Amino acid sequence: GQQLNQSPQSMFIQEGEDVSMNCTSSSIFNTWLWYKQDPGEGPVLLIALYKAGELTSNGRLTAQFGITRKDSFLNISASIPSDVGIYFCAGQLTSGATNKLIFGTGTLLAVQP
């Protein structure tokens, strides 16, 4: 099946540092989403991107939808301890009858206070 390659797999940073992670696909998506998952919980939507080239911010988070529609990145500025968690990118497929998300492999973020 389709897969999204997400990198890096894990990051261990100091509080206050900026973070960048990205996601690439062999297929084109019309919508890219970024989710955060805390232990024992479900993914929470952070940012949704609907247009190639679009740059969207949500507080300290900024995400971009790649021009080729095959990639996206997420930046977190001035990280804080509560940013700890697993970040997933997801491409949305809405062709025909389907409407499903294809998830990346995840980036584990650890923030040292």
Add this chain to the structure above:
Amino acid sequence: NAGVMQNPRHLVRRRGQEARLRCSPMKGHSHVYWYRQLPEEGLKFMVYLQKENIIDESGMPKERFSAEFPKEGPSILRIQQVVRGDSAAYFCASSLDRGRNQPQHFGDGTRLSIL
């Protein structure tokens, strides 16, 4: 994750038993999706339902798994004759509509353990 309610949060079954997982979508949402997450992996799509209809079940195993979303009541994911490999976290999501600008919102999942 407020809004999408899943129960139970944890479910333990012995091999060969049946597992029933329930999902109540966010208020006003009529589109429901089930995903499975194995340890240290991303979520994998299983099935997409709209009230009383299965729209896309391309990610669901052909045997032992079934899903429904009746006119009244929650969506149910049913796994018959469970095996050890069914141990995973099962997440439900819902959306208002199926358009590309209608994001899916997730519940906190049911963690299924098979003894």
